[in-house]
Amino acid sequence: MATRANSSRERILATAEALILQKGFTGTSIEEILDKAAITKGGFFYHFNGKTALARALVERYIEQDNAVFHELLAQADRLSEDPLQRLLIFLNLFTEMVSGMLTIHPGCLVAAFTYELQQLDEEVREQMVAGLLGWRTLIAERLVEVAERYPARTPVSIDTLADMFSSSLEGGIILARLLDNNQALIDQVQSYRTHLRLVYDPAISALAH
Amino acid sequence: MATRANSSRERILATAEALILQKGFTGTSIEEILDKAAITKGGFFYHFNGKTALARALVERYIEQDNAVFHELLAQADRLSEDPLQRLLIFLNLFTEMVSGMLTIHPGCLVAAFTYELQQLDEEVREQMVAGLLGWRTLIAERLVEVAERYPARTPVSIDTLADMFSSSLEGGIILARLLDNNQALIDQVQSYRTHLRLVYDPAISALAH
Numbered sequence A, B: 001m002a003t004r005a006n007s008s009r010e011r012i013l014a015t016a017e018a019l020i021l022q023k024g025f026t027g028t029s030i031e032e033i034l035d036k037a038a039i040t041k042g043g044f045f046y047h048f049n050g051k052t053a054l055a056r057a058l059v060e061r062y063i064e065q066d067n068a069v070f071h072e073l074l075a076q077a078d079r080l081s082e083d084p085l086q087r088l089l090i091f092l093n094l095f096t097e098m099v100s101g102m103l104t105i106h107p108g109c110l111v112a113a114f115t116y117e118l119q120q121l122d123e124e125v126r127e128q129m130v131a132g133l134l135g136w137r138t139l140i141a142e143r144l145v146e147v148a149e150r151y152p153a154r155t156p157v158s159i160d161t162l163a164d165m166f167s168s169s170l171e172g173g174i175i176l177a178r179l180l181d182n183n184q185a186l187i188d189q190v191q192s193y194r195t196h197l198r199l200v201y202d203p204a205i206s207a208l209a210h
Helices: A002-006 A008-023 A030-037 A041-047 A051-080 A084-100 A110-115 A123-150 A159-180 A184-201 A203-208 B002-006 B008-023 B030-037 B041-047 B051-080 B084-100 B110-115 B123-150 B159-180 B184-201 B203-208
Strands: none
Touching: A008 A030, A008 A041, A008 A051, A008 A110, A030 A041, A051 A084, A051 A110, A051 A123, A084 A123, A084 A184, A110 A123, A110 A159, A110 B159, A123 A159, A123 A184, A123 B159, A159 A184, A159 B110, A159 B123, A159 B159, A159 B184, A184 A203, A184 B159, A184 B184, B008 B030, B008 B041, B008 B051, B008 B110, B030 B041, B051 B084, B051 B110, B051 B123, B084 B123, B084 B184, B110 B123, B110 B159, B123 B159, B123 B184, B159 B184, B184 B203
């Protein structure tokens, strides 16, 4: 992994992502990426035949990295509890702790950034992003199915909508955090999603209400 | 209003907003706006001294229009019920009906688009967007305070976070809807927020649980 992380390809991708999340895809020129990454034009075109190829590689890498983080935190949650609801609630707290530990404002979500520049990107990039989003839906929905088998829902819910609420809370929370220049806004929205899951499934909350 | 809507200034702004939501701020040139809006360069610079001035006018107009929609739907909800919780729940259903009636995919949120191109915009635009976001927070929070006075919360909540969850659900839901090319994803997230409010405050749900 260290070799790959230090490779010129990875340096181009990391630099491009950081720039795009601040300036947009169109607002980020290949020249600026090369300049910041200290890569020659030849070095860039050895890896990518243009900006479209770069966009595809960026989305692929972004979704892979996000999935790796989610899987790692879910695996940790699985080690910490046997209960399917507690596992999801622990996962959301581990995610919160990760955001709390960030020294800078959350860098943003590449999928959201590209969603606001869709006309600048080709159909393949859109399909990659949809696949990524549906992957996140499946990841959470599989967990929610196990939760729903053990705990009756306090009100009728769609598992897919409840799973999408995770992605939606992150996307919405990230926009709020960036705008307010404070990660707490993202943390609050992730925690609101966590509270929502508890209100739907956690028998302990019903007991508190009386 | 008709005069203003037909004015060249309004035509520039409406055209620019539609283009920016598809191509980003940097990806939209003044030339393209003029071309689509059938306005001369002189006509453009009569109203705006450049792209920065255009960005400021766009954000001002976007927030004004959003506020007008929210106020109209809230006023309608107020006419339909005396109960503060029902008023908010009706408002969210009216909003859902509005999105259901859209013939195309939700055009997107200018504030979200600009949040992903912050480095291309000046500090004043960011401040305008923050003021807009805090305005939406206040609008919902004032309602939530009335709800909380009448109904005990089933679990501890922060009124501001719960109010921000409205904006977050819209922002997240819009990204999902645009990506999936289906407004239902936005409707589902607005309805999830509505369910969340019911789970926190609505005594009818507690009764159902038994």
